[in-house]
Amino acid sequence: MKTDNDLSSNQRIASVMLDDEETCFRQYLSSAEIAAIEHEVAIMESREAAGIEALKVVQQHRGWISDESLVAIAQCLNISSAQLEGVATFYNLIYRQPVGRFVIHLCDSISCHLTGYDEILQAIKGHLGIDYGQTTGDGEFTLLSNACLGNCDKSPAMMINAQHYHSLTPESVIAILNGLSQKVEPQ
């Protein structure tokens, strides 16, 4: 998901910037988003310091951070979009690419490694037909790895959106995925 060294991404952002003289961030961000960002600014007593929270606010509303969102947030916080891009690409829970309705964060750290991670990964990959960093064609699932989720006493573990799942088996993980894809609304 990292776009740090991706020149085309920087060029994309630059092209968005040219337009933003005319389109103010107030037209792009919703009033609910702006209110939530301003709440964070008030807590931190600094516009720059609210950057990560602001990214999370917009991501919560829109699912991911597009170039347009990035520029709008930077403008709202009165910092450069280059600075905010540096922040956005540093943190792995900020998505700079579109993600599916359900984002699978599979724990790949040591306790899971020792207790069956490989089998779980193969089961997910085989069932969904995607690799790490990919989204299923129907836009339902994105598969990402995650550093230790803190479920080490019940490994292997994963997180899907805000929900943790543990003590996984190749069978249970497929049952979980099947259950989710039948849900009408995301959890």
Next chain:
Amino acid sequence: MDNKHLEAALEQALTKPLTHLVNLEHPLDFNAYVHAGGYMGATKALKEFTPKEVLTIVSNSGLKGRGGAGFPTGMKWSCVPSLQENTAGHSINKLENSYLICNADEMEPGTFKDRHLLEGVPHQLIEAMIIASYTISANKAFIFLRGEYHLAAKRLQKAIDEAYENNWLGAKIQGSDYQLDLYLHTSAGRYICGEETALINALEGKRANPRAKPPFPQVSGLFGKPTVVNNVETLSNLPHILKHGSEWFKDLSPHSDPGTKMYAACGQVKKPGLWELPMGVTIRELLFEHAGGMPDGVQLKGLLPGGASTDFLTEQHLDTPMDFDSIGKAGSRLGTGGLIVLGDKHCPVAMVLNLLQFFAQESCGWCTPCRDGTAWAVEILTRIEQGKGTNADLKQLEELCDFMWLGKTHCALAPGAVEPLKSAMRYFKADFEQHIEQGCCSYQKAKGELTTSEEQLAKEQRKGEHHDCAK
């Protein structure tokens, strides 16, 4: 918690202070927590003691940081300007604002103790943060919580709201002149945020690169103001130290390191779990009595005593007490106190490769020895695990361990990666050499021989795919 459960819990108040009120299903709300003796420590601190007196009590208790480094908490606090000796004549108002930050960015692989406290007894942490903030004269405090702990976030926010409603946060707390605002910040990921100066940068909305020290955060931290960063478990001891005194705290452990400790075991053990025990139980007791020992048919190969960034120990160290000094003398670190156990049916090279993949991925990239060294180690270890390594690779790994050691890197992340790597190369030397001499992993081979040819074929395919997707 009904009366029967409460009575049972309170019986353990003096022996398991941190966890006696933990309820993972339904954590105590404000009234229930107060009913169980909660906020008595904070009441004592605010009504009976000056900040300097609280510092003395905590210093005398001998409490050491539970986040991994084991630095004495009282000593950490004493560097804050408002607690320096020469400020005796000044009133607090004339001094700069300071901040307290609770480090709840628990991400050390194999560690899940703080999650237990955050989800199970959130008011205990808030009471603790009131005591710590009062001591260092902070009017603003933050809980820096890792983004993945959604349940903890929900419960902490509810507890914070309740504390505000009941005048334990906000202006004029419980009729005193003391004001404290407490905020929950949920992080956006990355292990390096657990390093206290990287955490401060993250809270300031920056990339979480660690800062150069000195100046230490106690002098110049968040927004350049004096800042204390303490771990969840460290802070959670404070209400009890205030309530029962520093002598009681010292008496909790028969060893030189006082108090209890949240010990854990995970990996290849029968009953992985978490236990609050007197500081200094032996590895043997933890592994065989509490964690149920090794799975049937599996012998102990080695273990990491306190998370991913500690040195391996082996069977010869089983009678070592799990306290800071003893584990140090055995050649490792107590770290977070969570055992990660490796059995003899699993390849130690594969385990070390997984650990180094973690450190390489989580390196912030700021300094070259860490950014390049960890990635290089992953490349070499991958080669060895695939049976394509050479003796020169082993030499190169040893050299990397030296390049990434303390004093050569910007922070402790790379040295933390060296600890399991270097110790594995010492204790499991024969395994590394076997991979090179035989050109394969004997553990994978042994597993393969046990399965039918069809399963083996599938395994071979998986093996190939596994390395394709390695980050």
